[in-house]
Amino acid sequence: MPNSRPRSRRSAGGGAGTAGRDRLVAQSLQSAEHCLGDQDFGTAYAHYLLVLSLAPELKEDVKETFQYTLFKWAEELHALNRIQDLLGCYEQALELFPDDEVICNSMGEHLFRMGFRDEAAGYFHKAVKLNPDFNDAKENFYRVANWLVERWHFIMLNDTKRNEIYNAAIQKAVRLGSKTVLDIGAGTGILSMFAKKAGAHSVYACELSKTMYELACDVVAANKMEDGIRLLHMKSLDLEIPKHIPERVSLVVTETVDAGVFGEGIVESLIHAWEHLLLQPQTKGESGSWGKYGKVIPASAVISGMAVECAEIRRHHRVSAKDIAGIHLPTNVRFQSPAYASVDPEETVEPYTTEKMSGIPGGYRPLTECFQIMKVDFNNLQELKSLATRKPHSLSVPAVKEGTLDAIMVWFVLQLDDEHSLSTSPSEETCWEQAVYPVQALEDYWIQPGDQVTMEASCHDCYLRIQGISILHLEHEMEVIKSFTKSKDLLSLGNEAELCSALANLQTSRPEALEQTCVLEPTEIALLNNIPYHEGFRTAMRKVLSSLAPETPSQPMEAHCQDMETNLESAPSTSDPFYVLDVSEGFSLLPILAGTLGQVQPYSSVEKDQHCIALDLISEANHFPKETLEFWLRHIEDEAAVLQRPKSDKLWSIIILDVIEPSGLIQQEIMEKAAISRCLLQSGGKIFPQYVLMFGMLVESQTLVEESAVQGTEHTLGLNIAPFINQFQVPIRVCLDLSSLPCIPLSQPVELLRLDLMTPYLNTSNREVKVRVCRSGRLTAVPFWFHLCLDDEVRLDTSGEASHWKQAAVVLDNPIQVQAGEELVLSVEHHKSNISITVKQ
Structure with a gap:
């Protein structure tokens, strides 16, 4: 707990009123400290609110302790599902500390957990603006930005051909008389602005996403069209005439089509539009101006x-x-x-x-x-x-x-x-x-x-x-x-x-x-197909368990290793088993693999019932004695505290941690999990992987550039969109496949970081690495991948042909022209799951 006692200050005022106030402030501070000692965070929070309302000059003195109290009380309120009280506490805190990036970030985290992603993004964004070096807020914002403004927005806006063809079709329709336009699913508002530039008298645009709606408002204003385009934050299905728009329109423009055409609801929205928002279509034999009839762009698919x-x-x-x-x-x-x-x-x-x-x-x-x-x-x-x-x-x-x-x-x-x-x-x-x-x-x-x-x-x-x-x-x-x-x-x-x-x-x-x-995610099926992964774990686990088993003088080590793999049914029931815990995310066969290696009690952390049933059936097919495989979540009260002893008097022989996300990023808080795991291992026990090496290389890739940010105004036909949507660009592109990424390598792969789960003093979470350029070009990105070292001999490469992991890349804000033979310095930093790489020439 932070030091909560502020320095005493003498009030500038005088009189009985001031003295009474000072006594009340002192009593409230003392009561708050006692409550904190008793872990009564709700009462302590109330006392601090009183103190700060009576003596705002103490804000800086109690700020750290107030934050601590707020966060602890918020955790309790969240556990009790008292959501309104939780949000009310944060609103009170932000009234007192409106420019506190830590409180903003914490408010965003609670909102994100509750599903309010748009609102969470606003708080994360504000925290980053208040403190650009606040890594927690940056990482939170990057994660939510990927969800709020999906990467296809950047790719689509950079597609000049797509923009030109939509613009030409809209221009033609307006020129032929379609002067009132409704843009369904407006996004950044680019189609609405095409219509306005083409000469439409009235343009209405609806957008459901709060983030995209606010973005479109900024974009339309920056292009000086706010008087001609009316933006509505709502679904088109909720639009009514004359409540939201004054008249039926003569043209609907939309691009609410996904890769399978119908997945964004275009059929439902157009049925509603034809019935309630569009002028009736022109029938065969009718003639006259297009403005008298309704029309949709696109016309067909x-x-x-x-x-x-x-x-x-x-x-x-x-x-x-x-x-x-x-x-x-x-x-x-x-x-x-x-x-x-x-x-x-x-x-x-x-x-x-x-x-x-x-x-x-x-x-x-x-x-x-x-x-x-x-x-x-x-x-x-x-x-x-x-x-x-x-x-x-x-x-x-x-x-x-x-x-x-x-x-x-x-x-x-x-x-x-x-x-x-x-x-x-x-x-x-x-x-x-x-x-x-x-x-x-x-x-x-x-x-x-x-x-x-x-x-x-x-x-x-x-x-x-x-x-x-x-x-x-x-x-x-x-x-x-x-x-x-x-x-x-x-x-x-x-x-x-x-x-x-x-x-x-x-x-x-x-x-x-x-x-x-058994329904599995594609990455889980790819994992089952990753034979080197399973064989590597089998080899590494066998070595650890062999080293832990008592060795008899008459038994050579080779024979001892073979004996370790005898069926559990033949193992002596009196000796204690080795305990193995697999806390991999999702479906995993590793506990069953561990169970084949001798007298082992394996525990799986899978959650879904169908996955448990499937693992039981696989165990049965491999002649495991009944209940050899245990499901760990059935043995613990708090699922958040997975890492604990197998029994009150026992420790784990092996703990398997999921270190790399399928997307190619490091899992959040993995080093904290490793620290807890080290305390739960028996002497000679191991965490898998024991350490992780991060590799990277310099590349030139226009594809990564265009998938990460809108490039100027040329692609968007002169419309100023880039500065606004690029607020949501993130420096790291995930879910890449380096084997097929369009790029030109400018260097050989180099080791960037070492994250050691067993021996923390060997970690290099901050490092400067020299890289020699082997080919002249335009450096735009640094892709990276990992070697998971189960031990010094068994490695799993996340960029290998059989890998179920994808790779990631840091994309530079400003490309750098480099020459062959030149030496660059990469400053690499790991914070939680966030990797930052800056390049120095």
């Missing part, structure tokens, strides 16, 4: 697809291995990614992932020609209404190449009008990614020319759904047709789609129902 082979998609969505470092995966456990599992009509998870397929590691191979999935007319109300109720339609596409069917890749052409269009095809230079529907749960994924890929497509729950993907092999198809013609004339089937549906329904080789479906 044509959605296309292709079946592809792609090893990168496969390893993130299908568990390929049957045996992982000696652990057998049973057939009664089926692993699925959320994209596949969400075909359940009650699920609202996106039924696809998104990938920039032109740059996916290892590339992809087309197995079919491009085929049309669906066409949508956004200017046809009845068609829009029928989309959600229309039954899924069957598609059958012939294979043109042999290979492994891994996914259906989807893109679209957005027809803005009869003249202007945008394609999101992977063959185009575009800011868009493609929607990817992974193929799972087939008995055989091999396909060859003559086979048919069958599927069903629909628009359901605001998503383009492609499900029931299967392969109809040529020889099987002929057998089915022969048997079908015996019972029914094929000509009676109305069309090819019905025949394909009948053929698919008659397939007989269906897998039997499995006992347990």
Whole structure:
């Protein structure tokens, strides 16, 4: 607890009133100290409020202790779910200390935990402005900025072609008479400003995100269009005439389309717009000015697809291995990614992932020609209404190449009008990614020319759904047709789609129902496919447990190591087991691996019931005695305090910590967790990994530059947007794959930091590193990755080919021109999960 006793001050005033005030202040300070000693933080907080209201001159003296009291009391209020009281306390504190960055940051942390991300961002941003060197606030702001202003905003605004085509289509519509415009999902307001510049009389723009709405207000004002564009912080579905806008508009412009077209709710919003906000559409035979009729930009979309082979998609969505470092995966456990599992009509998870397929590691191979999935007319109300109720339609596409069917890749052409269009095809230079529907749960994924890929497509729950993907092999198809013609004339089937549906329904080789479906995130499936990871842990754990086991003189070490791997059933029941705790984030096989290494009691920290069931089934399949594997969260009262002794009189032999996030960043507070873990280890016990080495290199990458910040006004056609949205740029780009990142290496990899979890005095959380430039160029970024050293011999490389981790990069604010042979100094600092790198020439 900070020192809470302020220096005594003599009041400048006099008289009985001042003396009485001083006595009350002194008594309140004394009471506050007693309350703090008794950990009665609520009463102590009330006493400090009284002190500061009576004697504001003591603010600096009690500031540190007041902060401590506030934070402790706020933790109690949060635990008691007294949210209004908690927020009230912070509001009182900020009235007293309006420029205190620590209180601002703490207020933001509570708001973020409660889900108020927009409001949290405001407090984090203010804390950073008050103190640009306040690392906690900077890290918090960077994390929330990635969520509030998603990185695709920068990429899209830097896409000159996209901006030019939208601008041209809007100009044409306004020129032909569409003078009243509504921009749905305005973002930064760029489409609204295109309309105003084109000559629209009235422009209305609605934006749901508070952050983006406020950003758009600043952008519109900076471009001197605030009088001509009315911005509304609301969903278009809540807009009413004349309450929010005075009249029906003649033009709606929107880009509320995701990689799967419908995922941002464009169908629902346009149905509402046509019914309540737009002038009626022009019907055939009618003539007159466009201003008399309603119109939508984009006018329509044509959605296309292709079946592809792609090893990168496969390893993130299908568990390929049957045996992982000696652990057998049973057939009664089926692993699925959320994209596949969400075909359940009650699920609202996106039924696809998104990938920039032109740059996916290892590339992809087309197995079919491009085929049309669906066409949508956004200017046809009845068609829009029928989309959600229309039954899924069957598609059958012939294979043109042999290979492994891994996914259906989807893109679209957005027809803005009869003249202007945008394609999101992977063959185009575009800011868009493609929607990817992974193929799972087939008995055989091999396909060859003559086979048919069958599927069903629909628009359901605001998503383009492609499900029931299967392969109809040529020889099987002929057998089915022969048997079908015996019972029914094929000509009676109305069309090819019905025949394909009948053929698919008659397939007989269906897998039997499995006992347990285990839904894993793509990174967790990639982890199961990461064989070097599991083999490395097996080797390192075996060495630690061997070193801890009592050694008999007659038993050579080699024989002793082999004996350590005998089945638990044959181990003496009288001796104590080795305790192993795995606190990895998410699903992990490591506790089961530990359980195969001798007399070990492994504990898993998985939380989800389906994951526990799956691990139990895997344990059973590998002949573990019942209840060998324990689930640690069932043994502790406070899930926040995972790191504690296995039993009151026992310590851990091995503690496995998750050090690197799948995104490529260091986990928050990992060094604090390591410090606690070291206190919980038996003599000779180890933390895994024992230490971590961070590597980096200098690169030139225009891609990273354009994904991190809007570049001037040229890309945005002269509109001043960059300074405002770039307030939300973050210096670190995450979820990169260095093997496919468009970049030019300007140096060899160098070691930047060492984080030692077992021997803290070896840490180098702040370091200056000299790097020699090996190629002249424009230095724009420093990508980095890690080697997780389980011991001095076993290393896991987070940039390796089998890695389930992504990599990250620090992107420079201002690129630096460098020459071959030049030596640069990188100043590297690690704080919590934040890595900062500054370059000195």
